[in-house]
Amino acid sequence: MVGRPFGGYVPPRAALGYRILSKGLGATMWFWMMYRIKEDGPVVFGLRHPWDHHGEHGHGDGGH
Numbered sequence: 001m002v003g004r005p006f007g008g009y010v011p012p013r014a015a016l017g018y019r020i021l022s023k024g025l026g027a028t029m030w031f032w033m034m035y036r037i038k039e040d041g042p043v044v045f046g047l048r049h050p051w052d053h054h055g056e057h058g059h060g061d062g063g064h
Helices: 016-044
Strands: none
Touching: none
């Protein structure tokens, strides 16, 4: 079995450009996910309601 992966099938190797592109896109996905978790994580995990505004009281609407 040594040197014969997958029962004799040897998968083709991707070109260098595709490997670099896939790593860049994968890193972008993880950075975007971590950014969104940082921004919206408490709401997603139920630790804060989306309508809570960190103690703001009103938006200058004149007390209507």
